[in-house]
Amino acid sequence: MRRRRTRRHRNIRKVEKAVSMSDLLIKLSGSRFGAGVVKLLGLPAPVELARSEGPYAEQPLTGKKILLGGSQNGYAMERLRQIARDAGAVPLESADGGPDILIMDATGCTNPSDYRALYDFFHPLMRSIARNARVLMVAALPAASGDPIAAATARGIEGFSRSLAKELGPRGATVNLAYVASDAIDRLVGVVHFFCGVQTTYVTGQALHVTSQVAAPASLVYHGALKAKVALVTGSARGIGRATAERLAQEGVQVICLDIPAASAALHETCRAIGAIPLLLNIASPDAPRQLMDFFKERFGRLDILVHNAGITRDKTLANMKEQSWDQVVDINFSAMAAIDRMLLSENILRDQARLVYLSSISGVAGNFGQTNYALTKAALIGYVAAQAPLLAGRGICVNAVAPGFIETAMTRDMPFMAREIGRRLNSVKQGGQPRDVAELITFLCTPGACGISGETIRVCGQGLVGA
Structure with a gap:
């Protein structure tokens, strides 16, 4: 079983690498002939970004x-x-x-x-x-x-x-x-x-x-600090949610991966690869908060980390948007999260020193054409974490949002060529990010070492010029 999980884990990494390697400009810039062509055409020459595939090191800056x-x-x-x-x-x-x-x-x-x-x-x-x-x-x-x-x-x-x-x-x-x-x-x-x-x-x-507004934990240890923690990652069958679940699992976290029943096959594959527990549930259903509360009370008695990643888009200009599209986005991207939080906090399932992380978006910072409903909810999350942070500080709970920019996923890979290229280059590093990059920031915000950070919204966008 261990060997099979390792193989599937590697397959997931191969899929992510395949997405990243679709940026031909990085390939060209890395070769002698290609670099000359890139320079001649006046194109940006993005460098290959350094990344880590493993868990935190005890001395993360060794040799630097x-x-x-x-x-x-x-x-x-x-x-x-x-x-x-x-x-x-x-x-x-x-x-x-x-x-x-x-x-x-x-x-x-x-x-x-x-x-x-x-x-x-x-x-x-x-x-x-x-x-x-x-x-x-x-x-x-x-x-x-x-x-x-x-x-x-x-x-x-x-x-x-x-x-x-x-x-x-x-x-x-x-x-x-x-x-x-x-x-x-x-x-x-x-x-x-x-x-x-x-x-x-x-x-x-x-x-x-x-700041010192949040009660500090007994230790600010970075390496191995998340072992035996219990985490819920919503919308984790694929993309950023899957990368986050994988990254937390690398740090020894017991991850519960939640997604809708329609994503059952992908969710179970992800869970088998990283040793996580699958949970099929529509977070927008009226009884979802109660079901989650009962699940964690019976199985673990607590929840240490909650990553609200689940979200949808229903893009149309406001003039062409149907009521259903408006309501669905508001319900899933904001209302459902708030309802789950109320239940888990009121029943003390979220323990002291817990970490709450919400997936906002660059759209919530700067707006986006055809996304009035989506940008509304993502901006609401920015306001939500700022308001929640001081209320939960006394319990040592940190509440933060993460706002991704152009991240290389299956969705962006299917974009029209020119739209994809523009999205990739409109940032300081001249390329798209990886789901792992977002997962890295989320994981850091879940550590005891992030106890000084709460109520913040931090962008993972390579300093995208839109909303930079």
């Missing part, structure tokens, strides 16, 4: 060359240095050799003159930064300052980081910003591990807030 810089009077430098050292990173004294990781402590930037520290650190390095490098900037929380100049100065760093991400994106490098409260610097451990590690492949140009 790192440079740290900082502004005067910053409050995070020593902690950042310690985290990087404990994670196995190799400190560099200069840019010689090309750094793999750059961390900038900008928490001391309180007036415009402090911005010079950003220029002095990054300017000499720009031509030597390695392919697939990782850049993490840390700034003070703008809202924590009572001085408008200091608040504005901190907020300006976001514009710098997003622009830097666009400059470095063609190399496959990522740039992200963490606003961190002065009493939450210990919660940077997981942030450094993820945003300086290989798993942040398609997450770039993002800004998140790290």
